[in-house]
Amino acid sequence: MEEVETTYRVSADTLRDFCTQVFMRLGVPEEDAQVTADVLVEADLRGVASHGVARLRRYVSGLQTGMMNPRPAVQVLVETPTTAALDADAGLGQPVSYRAMLMAIEKARELGVGLVTVRNSNHYGIAGYYAMMALEEDMIGMSMTNTDVLAVPTFGRDALLGTNPIAVAIPAGEELPYVLDMATTIVPRGKLEVYHRLGKKIPLGWATDEEGVATDDPGRVLHNLTHQLGGGLLPLGGEGELMGGHKGYGLALLVELLCGVLSGAAYMNLTYPKDEKGRPLPSNIGHIFGAVRIDAFMPVDEFKARMDDAIRRLHNSAKAKGQTRIWVHGEKEFEQTEQNLAAGVPLHFKVFNDLQAIAQELDVPFPFEAE
Secondary structure, X not given: OXXXXXXXXXXXXXXXXXXXXXXXXXXXXXXXXXXXXXXXXHHHHOOOHHHOHHHHHHHHHHHHHOOOEOOOOOEEEEEOOOEEEEEOOOEOHHHHHHHHHHHHHHHHHHHOEEEEEEEEEXXXXXXXXXXXXXXXXXXXXXXXXXXXXXXXXXXXXXXXXXXXXXXXXXXXXXXXXXXXXXXXXXXXHHHHHHHHHHOOOOOOOOEEOOOOOEOOOHHHHHHHHHOOOOEEEOEOOOOOXXXXXXXXXXXXXXXXXXXXXHOOOOOHHHOOOEOOOOOEOOOOEEEEEEEEEHHHOOOHHHHHHHHHHHHHHHHOOOOOOOOOOOOOOOHXXXXXXXXHHHHOEEEEHHHHHHHHHHHHHHOOOOOOOOO
């Protein structure tokens, strides 16, 4: 018999408060804890469960082992009227990213554009969260980060790049904003983990084995990544150049150069270092954030009307056989958010159980009941 995988629905506000309490119990200041919790819950609301509260255990472990600093002294290393470079002091990625994006927005408010980098940081959640912060100010927002090494370069054997997401948010008028939030690999690591758990083969073209050859065995890829034996996820476009894999590789490398090299953070296989005993050290991940004031180019109302027209041209264009709708980036996530706010945030039973275990371990009240 197949295992029945229960999904629980919980209140977003209650879930946010619970995560906040967990972070505070681990020494994170209340404001930082609230920001981090909000980013995690927002991911679940938008249907990006891989970056939601399922990741809470990762942060708990990082704070407990000292890999993540609960009370960092964030420094402004360099600043100009339109740019800044920050050092996150190995703190949680979410609070410093939130403040860096606010800084970029403020600089854009003053001079039309703002660009802020962050070094010595950690995983910051969904990239789109920060890009969307600019929407409230009628600005265009941008966010990128490098990540743990998981992807191989085109024609390469070893993983040297991360999934390296790119997020851009652009406001519209009556239509929903355009929000692009994408990894630069075909799939994230989590997709391979799902296939492996279900005992299913992955499509050829998602990942390579230790020789750099396409494989349909997710367990083999995951084992090789864990032990750094070679192979990994393929960039957008897949293997080689025939379907444009070199373009996805170029995008991933672009993120690596901006977030790792330009910021002063680690890059490629320098991220997530370990000490001589194999214990994890601060990951030294880098981010970059940007904000652009639309009225530096044209009146906001005119721009929004043009955005609405562009989006409607897509919506109203001819559909491929068997299709009923053309989606614009962000629309599915906005609709998913509305549904989940009304019905509750969906939590897979394994995530629900892990949250309950975390609550018991840290002596934090668990506000949910299994049905």
